[in-house]
Amino acid sequence: MSVRIEAQDLGVSYGDNLIWEHINLDINQPGLVSILGPNGVGKSTFMYTINKILEPTSGRVLLDGDDVMELSFKDIAKKVAYVPQSSGETFAMTVMDTVLMGRYPHSGYTVTKEDVEIATDCLIKMHMGEYAMRNFNELSAGQHQRVMIARGLAQMPELLMLDEPTSNLDIYHQIYTMRLLRDIAHERNMTVLIICHDLNIASRFSDRVIIFRKGTVYADGTAQEVLTDKTIYDVYNVKADIMPVDGRPYVIFHADEKDELDPDHQCGTVEDPAVEEIEKEMAE
Amino acid sequence: MAEQTAFGGKPIVIALVMLIVVGSVMMFVVMEAWNTINPNPYEVPRTYTFEGEMNGEPCTGEGVMTFKNESEVWHVYSLDYTLSTATVSEKHHFGVLFNASDIPDPDLYEYLGTKTVEGMELGLWKGEDSGIGYVMYVGDKCSIIQLDIVSEGLNIIGHRVS
Amino acid sequence: MAKIKYKTTINNISQKLRLSETARKHHGKEGATEAENIINEYRAYKYAKALMLIVVLFLCLIALGVDIGLGPYSIDFIKVYEEIINRFFDWGGTLDLEGKIVWELRMPRVLTALLAGLGLAMAGSAMQSMMKNPLADPYTTGISSGAALGATLSITLGIALIPGNFGTVANAFVFALIPAAFIILMSIYRKPSPAMIILSGISLMYIFNAIQSYLMIIADPNAASAVYNWTVGTLNGASWDKVPFLFAVALLGGIVLMYMARILNTMNSGDAYSKSIGINVNRSRIIILVTISMVAAGIVSFTGIIGFIGLVGPHIARIFVGSDNKILIPAAGLMGAGLMLLADCVVQIVAETMPVGIITSIIGGPIFMFLILRQKKEVW
Numbered sequence: 001m002s003v004r005i006e007a008q009d010l011g012v013s014y015g016d017n018l019i020w021e022h023i024n025l026d027i028n029q030p031g032l033v034s035i036l037g038p039n040g041v042g043k044s045t046f047m048y049t050i051n052k053i054l055e056p057t058s059g060r061v062l063l064d065g066d067d068v069m070e071l072s073f074k075d076i077a078k079k080v081a082y083v084p085q086s087s088g089e090t091f092a093m094t095v096m097d098t099v100l101m102g103r104y105p106h107s108g109y110t111v112t113k114e115d116v117e118i119a120t121d122c123l124i125k126m127h128m129g130e131y132a133m134r135n136f137n138e139l140s141a142g143q144h145q146r147v148m149i150a151r152g153l154a155q156m157p158e159l160l161m162l163d164e165p166t167s168n169l170d171i172y173h174q175i176y177t178m179r180l181l182r183d184i185a186h187e188r189n190m191t192v193l194i195i196c197h198d199l200n201i202a203s204r205f206s207d208r209v210i211i212f213r214k215g216t217v218y219a220d221g222t223a224q225e226v227l228t229d230k231t232i233y234d235v236y237n238v239k240a241d242i243m244p245v246d247g248r249p250y251v252i253f254h255a256d257e258k259d260e261l262d263p264d265h266q267c268g269t270v271e272d273p274a275v276e277e278i279e280k281e282m283a284e
Numbered sequence: 285m286a287e288q289t290a291f292g293g294k295p296i297v298i299a300l301v302m303l304i305v306v307g308s309v310m311m312f313v314v315m316e317a318w319n320t321i322n323p324n325p326y327e328v329p330r331t332y333t334f335e336g337e338m339n340g341e342p343c344t345g346e347g348v349m350t351f352k353n354e355s356e357v358w359h360v361y362s363l364d365y366t367l368s369t370a371t372v373s374e375k376h377h378f379g380v381l382f383n384a385s386d387i388p389d390p391d392l393y394e395y396l397g398t399k400t401v402e403g404m405e406l407g408l409w410k411g412e413d414s415g416i417g418y419v420m421y422v423g424d425k426c427s428i429i430q431l432d433i434v435s436e437g438l439n440i441i442g443h444r445v446s
Numbered sequence: 447m448a449k450i451k452y453k454t455t456i457n458n459i460s461q462k463l464r465l466s467e468t469a470r471k472h473h474g475k476e477g478a479t480e481a482e483n484i485i486n487e488y489r490a491y492k493y494a495k496a497l498m499l500i501v502v503l504f505l506c507l508i509a510l511g512v513d514i515g516l517g518p519y520s521i522d523f524i525k526v527y528e529e530i531i532n533r534f535f536d537w538g539g540t541l542d543l544e545g546k547i548v549w550e551l552r553m554p555r556v557l558t559a560l561l562a563g564l565g566l567a568m569a570g571s572a573m574q575s576m577m578k579n580p581l582a583d584p585y586t587t588g589i590s591s592g593a594a595l596g597a598t599l600s601i602t603l604g605i606a607l608i609p610g611n612f613g614t615v616a617n618a619f620v621f622a623l624i625p626a627a628f629i630i631l632m633s634i635y636r637k638p639s640p641a642m643i644i645l646s647g648i649s650l651m652y653i654f655n656a657i658q659s660y661l662m663i664i665a666d667p668n669a670a671s672a673v674y675n676w677t678v679g680t681l682n683g684a685s686w687d688k689v690p691f692l693f694a695v696a697l698l699g700g701i702v703l704m705y706m707a708r709i710l711n712t713m714n715s716g717d718a719y720s721k722s723i724g725i726n727v728n729r730s731r732i733i734i735l736v737t738i739s740m741v742a743a744g745i746v747s748f749t750g751i752i753g754f755i756g757l758v759g760p761h762i763a764r765i766f767v768g769s770d771n772k773i774l775i776p777a778a779g780l781m782g783a784g785l786m787l788l789a790d791c792v793v794q795i796v797a798e799t800m801p802v803g804i805i806t807s808i809i810g811g812p813i814f815m816f817l818i819l820r821q822k823k824e825v826w
Contacts, residue, residue: 053721074724082722084715091714092769096488101712105724109708120484132484133491155723294819301815308807312800315674319799322667352518353798354551356682360519379519379543384611384685392543413543 002030002191003064003079003158005050011058012045014278019045020215021058030189031207032182034196038236041212043195044085044279047161050193051080063159077105081157083148085164090137095147098136099123102154115154122150126180142173149177153184160184162194166201174198178205199251203227211235223248237265325425326359327351332431334367336440341369343440347376349428357384359426367440378413382426393420401429495773498766502780506560509787514556516794519547526552550686558684558692558748559786559802563755565696565745567782569738570756571763571775572703575710576734577643580818583757584742587735588625588647590751591654593743594677596621597750598658601673602665611687614676618747625650626739633732637717679752679803681790688748699741700779706734707771752803754810755782761817785810 004027011021019042027033035043048054049061052068061068063079081102091098099122103115123129126146131139136147145165152160165181166174182205185192196202202209203223211218211226213235219226227249232240239254319327334345347365354360359382367374383389388409396408399421406421406429416438421430431442514530515523521544529545530553541549569584577586596617600606606613607620629646632638638646662670675682709730712720720727742756759782760774767777789805796805 048718051722053718072724073721073726077722077724080722082719084719087716089714089716092764093711094491094768096484096491097711097770101708101715102723104708104712109705111708116485116488117481120481120488123484124480129480129484133487297815297819301811304811305808308804308811311674311678312797312804315671316799318667318671318674322671324668324671353682354517354519354547355555355684357685358551360547360551362519381543381546389546391540392546 004028006062009059034202034206037212081152081155083152083162102151122153126150332442334442339437506784518798554684560783561692563782563786564779566756567759568779569741571760571778589622591651593618593622595654622743676750679750680801695744710771
């Protein structure tokens with residue numbers, strides 16, 4: 001079951017800083033959707049508006065036709081699961097207890113037998129079954145990630161959102177995670193929305209790519225449609241060639257020694273560092 | 285590993301904790317010194333001398349009543365005294381409990397009335413301990429000015445001397 | 447060479463184990479699938495934690511049993527238990543002197559120690575979880591200086607909100623809540639950073655301490671001495687009419703905190719995640735802060751400011767039962783109770799006139815030092 005997410009004329013400001021506005025998006029198909037864009041452009045901010053962590057200053061977000069602002073946090077939590085950016089923070093709970101956190105919207109104060117069964121199931125699907133009783137802080141980064149995803153899946157959501165799920169993983173695990181997420185989206189017929197930095201990884205596995213740039217959605221469509229050398233230059237100010245591999249565009253970056261590179265270059269909104277700071281603070 | 289603590293090192297942490305321990309002990313010492321200089325009338329030890337007859341023989345004795353710090357709301361005192369005649373010497377103990385109103389607990393002791401002794405109006409209370417009967421003459425701040433020992437063969441009066 | 451051999455042997459063994467696991471999975475002979483294994487393991491784990499909790503309870507009861515037998519007035523241990531058991535069978539019966547001492551004076555003292563330790567450690571445990579800081583204790587919001595000022599006003603000047611026996615208690619309680627109210631009001635408008643909370647506590651502490659010091663100077667010596675006794679933390683004022691209040695405070699506080707345990711667990715993962723699974727983070731934070739403040743203020747107004755129990759109790763409990771708040775909070779409470787009883791035992795044995803708060807510092811300080819020195823970052 002997949003949920004339909006609509007952003008209608010959506011706009012967000014942090015105080016006086018306008019992040020973006022007049023964003024219109026309609027995500028109504030299951031699959032792996034990647035959100036790309038330079039730092040500070042407000043990708044995490046967009047995710048925050050979907051599950052009401054952040055309230056929009058203009059426009060609205062609809063989940064299956066219901067305005068998010070009229071739904072309670074709990075109602076949203078039953079449909080939308082959020083996996084935050086890896087913070088490196090660990091806690092001294094078992095993996096199983098960590099995954100059981102995700103059952104809160106369904107079972108409240110008590111942990112039921114069904115909760116444990118569902119959590120176990122999610123752990124096994126993430127190939128973390130044998131670590132179920134280990135302490136969370138004994139795991140590697142890649143294992144953390146899988147536990148976090150299992151925790152999100154334990155909510156039995158229709159939309160799974162992950163903020164930069166691959167950012168601190170090595171290449172092997174990046175590919176592993178992306179493939180896993182894509183398979184989850186397809187097997188469970190749900191939408192998996194991720195924020196990604198690596199264009200090629202996103203290209204290889206995504207069903208749909210949305211690129212944000214300077215306060216708007218620059219492009220939205222399949223990887224092939226979106227990732228062109230013009231797009232790369234417009235959004236990231238870097239020259240690149242596109243090589244199709246297995247039907248997917250592969251971005252090959254030029255790093256011409258002749259090109260002048262500005263250390264203070266900002267591709268995102270004007271208040272780049274401020275946006276990042278604020279997004280981080282929201283996550284704490 | 286200890287170097288990685290947020291405090292910047294074992295020695296500093298140890299020093300600080302030792303400071304707390306020493307400081308606590310010092311506080312206690314200061315308080316005790318303070319109490320010696322400004323003694324709390326409820327808590328000072330009281331000495332008694334006794335005079336009378338035991339089994340027909342003349343008898344004297346002395347004892348000390350100490351405050352037992354079971355509570356500051358109710359006051360508990362423990363009197364240990366010896367009575368000696370020409371032939372025998374006996375040790376006795378008398379415990380007494382005062383309630384929050386500074387009178388002997390009415391559940392344990394019988395009120396006999398008041399009597400004026402040397403200008404002070406004292407309450408009379410009767411009690412017993414280990415088979416020996418006592419009559420207490422009680423003044424301010426749980427002070428037992430006079431203690432009559434009344435029992436088989438004992439007819440002794442004790443006075444508080446300090 | 448030997449190292450490599452060791453590694454390959456381990457690999458071989460684990461491979462064999464894994465193979466037999468897959469064999470089991472395929473055969474399904476024993477009927478135990480991987481999922482069922484995990485579920486059973488989890489259940490066993492939960493039982494083990496509950497067992498640990500019972501162990502801590504047991505330790506606490508032992509401390510209780512020892513403490514009640516101790517006291518300045520010498521009474522035989524056996525006699526003490528006799529009195530207690532007799533009383534249970536003959537509630538309305540008359541007591542002799544020793545019975546009175548045991549029931550009217552020692553029982554309240556011991557119960558006060560137990561309930562104070564329970565409340566302070568549970569509050570401390572919740573505070574540490576919420577602040578994500580192992581150095582937090584229930585006084586972090588500054589209630590200790592407020593309570594001290596309230597008590598000083600009552601003891602030195604006789605200014606109290608209600609007259610009589612409970613004057614000091616009421617004063618201490620109300621004044622203790624002033625710093626807490628400060629911070630809670632702040633939290634409504636903007637999430638207070640740990641720095642804000644600490645600075646707020648410290649600034650109010652200085653103001654209150656200044657006023658208190660002035661009052662001490664102009665007071666008469668006995669009153670000043672009484673204030674010192676109170677401030678440091680003492681069980682001497684314990685009596686049966688106070689015990690029900692302590693009981694109510696510890697019980698109600700405990701219930702609320704246990705109810706919020708799962709929320710506390712989740713708040714460790716961050717505000718954003720907590721909101722995303724349906725927790726109203728701001729409201730929860732306020733509820734928890736209010737509960738902690740009420741519990742700590744409620745206890746401190748009877749006993750004075752007993753230190754280290756709220757700080758060390760949770761740490762020791764964590765060693766036994768781990769960091770899951772559902773078990774940690776009650777375990778911390780029991781550990782705190784045990785520590786208080788232990789401290790009281792030490793007082794009775796070593797120096798009967800010593801206020802218990804001094805012993806909790808003397809024991810608690812080194813325990814705390816030991817705990818944090820051995821702490822790896824992940825323990826938190």
